Amino acid sequence: MKARAIRIHKHGGPDVMQLDEVDLAGPEPGQVRVKNTCIGVNYADIYEREGDHGGPHSAKEMPITMGHMAVGVIDAIGEGVSGRRNGERVGYIGPDSYADYTNVQAARLFSLPDAVSDLVAGGYLLRGLTAEYLLRRLYKVGPGTTALVHAAAGGMGLILGEWGSLLGARMIGTVSSPEKAEVARAHGYETVINYSSEDFAVRTLAETNGTGADVIYDGVGKMAFLKSLDCIRPRGMVISYGTASGNVGEFDLQRLHSKSIIVTRPTLRSWIADPEEAALASKALFDVLSGGEIQTPIGKQFSLDQAVEAHRHLESRSATAPIVLIP
Template identity: 55%
Template structure:
């Protein structure tokens, strides 16, 4: 069958996103075919479009962008076992998501429990799984700790802040505008700093009585990473998990010495390479959502055909929360 898709044939700005049609066959061994109702837009899609997500192998064009979505299974390939079956609502994390109907390896797919909609899962699964490993595995947040979340009103930020608070942490969030301060407060932040107008290091130390935070969750990168080290308490960890403002510049490792700090630059792929970890991470995410500790909402909806506008809004810092593309 033919299906609508968005692909790129060269790296560049939003103008390289092209509407096209591609052929989708029957699912192969170990695959399911999904008729998508929601495709999640992530900042990583922008890195992929620009070609700035390195270092990795050269891109082979054309590429269908996107990494996550949700919908209903409309066919299963040979060898696919229960619990996956035709007619089931699922979400997944796998490259090539900007496509109305597509085949996905069953091992990358999770069934959606009652109470988790396709729209919410399609928009947030990747971020929710990322929050799970950042808060529970890379650094396990403990009650009473203080944590700093940069871009706290963004798609990742609203999940991290709510979940960290539910784990008993005091959450300090930074945001890039006055309007986003309320969004961050409404999503778990005890304290919010506008880092475009205020000194976030001084404010973080003030909020923590001079002690500093145990962990910094930073997906802004270049503009904030090095000053963030000054926000940490002894034995603290700075986690740079994204680079919305650019890559972190080289720095002297001796900066970590005086307070025995650690630094990490992780990726979700490592933490869910084992399908059992993907299922465990999704189960933990669905638990906190169904339990009411983490509210996952879709902030913005765009038709898949309007993908250029969606990219422009995300990279111009005009969105809050999760963004979904509707085929």
């Protein structure tokens, strides 16, 4: 069948993406074909478009179909697949999602509960699963935990703030403007620091009686990482889960020595590789989303042929909620 897909034929800026008509074979054994209804736009997509293979995705042969997650409905089922049906609503974390249709391994699908719309699932599946392992497994937050989150008003920042607060942690967020500070305060952050007008490390130490945060969630990278080491408590953990401002690069390991700081650079792929862990993670996420315990605002919605504009908007760092493509 013919399908539309956003592909790149070389690495570069947003303009290297183009809408192509491609031949899509039927699903192979073990696969289903998903008719995508809502596609998440994430920084992982930017890393791949730019050719940043120091991130979670390895180099691929050109042309590359963009995208790493979507939700939709099953419209064809390959041999050997059981327990799935045509018309079933599903989500997936996987390649080639910037398209009308995508063939996906059936074992990697997430069934969507009725209480979670396609729009919310498209905006929050990847971010929500990331927040789940960051808050509940990599560093288990709860009452008595003080967590500092960079880019608190962004798509990841919003769900980290609300879910962390729901788990009982004290959430401190950094933002770049007074307007974003208001957004962060409305999504679980007790304290919000505008790093454009004050030193976030100094303020974090002041807010924690000089001790520092227990855990720091850094999706910014180059602009925030090293200074974060100045405001983490002894034996605390700095989690570099994204690099929106650029890769951290090399740094002196001795910076960690005096306070026995733990630093990690995780990726979601490793934390949902085991099917049983993935099922438990998705259940935790969908329970939270279905229960109405956290807000799920959606940012700008773009059509598939507006992927260039969607990437520019995400890179502008003006987005205060997840961005999606609607095929």
